Amino acid sequence: MGLTLSVWMSGMTDAGRASSSSALHTLAVPASSRLSVMLHSSPVGAGDARSHWSSSHCSPHFLLSPGGEEATRTPVEQSSDGVRAEKGVSSGLHLWEVLWSPAHRGSHAVVGVSGDNCPLQASGYNALLGGDLQSWGWELGTNQLWHGGQSLRRYPDVRTTTTQGVGGARPEAGSKTGPGSAVEIPERVLLVLDADAGTLGYVVDGCFLGVAFQDLPRGVKLFPAVSSVRGGATIRLRYLNGTTRDPPALMALCSLTIRRSLGPHRKTLTNTLPLPPVLQQYLLPNH
Template sequence: MGLKLSVWMSGMTGDGSASSSSALKTLAVPTSSRLSVMLHSSPIGSGDTRSHWSTSCCSPNFLMSPCREEVIRMPVEQSSDGVRADKGIDSGLHIWEVLWSPAHRGSHAAVGVSTANCPLQASGYNALLGGDPQSWGWELGTNQLWHGGRSLGRYPKVNTQTQCVGGGRPETGLNTPGSAVEIPECILLVLDADAGTLGYVVNGCFLGAAFEDLPQGVKLFPAVSSVRGGATIRLRYLNGTTRDPPALMALCSLTVRRSLGPQRKNLTNTLPLPPVLQQYLLPNQ
């Protein structure tokens, strides 16, 4: 049930209504060419082990699906519970998709990354992810960033100059610095282990680096924490690349796809290109 990244990018380039109607457009920031190419690429096939939650690094209050891509928090009171992915990364730029319905979040729902030493269960209700020096969490309900047991402020930040991933025009209705932005079900985690940053893509817009100065050479794992009984959270690894700059072919195809816009599926076969290149430019390639 992982959402295809190509569908996400349709929203980013104006193909869908989710991105165009989102107030988050006004909070988006420009993306690097390296990230733009990844966001316009097809996700890897399903079943990759990097989409698995860890069976050993998981609170006992989570139930795991047989495919290990979904966890469900049991209805346990006065407990904050976390789970991290089975595979961590210490180099490259990587993107994961987290599906978590707003109706099933409750309070203290946090999404982010952790080292292998992050605690995964605590008494009471709190943002467990980000509650210690080994984890970094974005609390979705309040938009607060947490690390080392303290709040680092709200995310996304209000920008005076904004840009959507697909280059769309910013909208009016910018949220005030004191208000929380409603975060939809699907969230993309963008972890750049080479630069030591973690950011998020929501409704087709990259919201910038939420955390910087992440530890270098240390494996970091996508992670979540929850206090709500019945919360169902899915994970899917979408794409990754090394620190090398994008290939010229990838940059050229990105430019062509952006130029063709939402009708590129119907217009690609009209380009004066060999069939193999036309196929390469299709949205699902």
């Protein structure tokens, strides 16, 4: 069966290979096998507690939905406001989805992680997340990375030559930001936190953009967080999945290879694979 499948896949590789039309495609860097498996895995249930914003760790100018998955900033002038997730992590590789419409971001729309003592409200308009040593944030409008109250660099780099990703990766030393205007970031942004390696990165339009921050404190709980200055900004959080520092299982790696070969049409092509129905079902996307 393995030989039959290999021959079948070799004939399907070119047909199944998708080319991304995203402007971010040229800025993507290879992800680690752990992250790649996670990105192609089904998410955990929508009711997971790690999908909730914290009602006790947010600015008074943020209102939460009854389930806690959505946070909306009220119209208030001269105020920067933040909210962090209810649950944090101190180990493992984890993936969250943040949905934030570009039309409702305004200036200083920042997405990242924080410790449990990060300030969540301040006067004036600024990048609140990343404004201290307890938080790390990516400002979506300008693409600037913030930490310790300083703008560190633009992210993503115009060209990053890193050959590894979060979950066993470090960015190339001396990587520089190129010239040009900021890249437009769509509504859906994925946070990739490797608490074991102490790194934070982002996935946008299916493209892993590399390590944004490294040397995050290890063994300390970190929480997904956002900060905003725009009245009416609505931000949704969802925990997708996570894994330990152990290597991915062989079955997961094999299914990843098959899914990549099938490309975006795998939902309609899976039932043509020379595999038992139970394995075909395992390969189907569930999200």
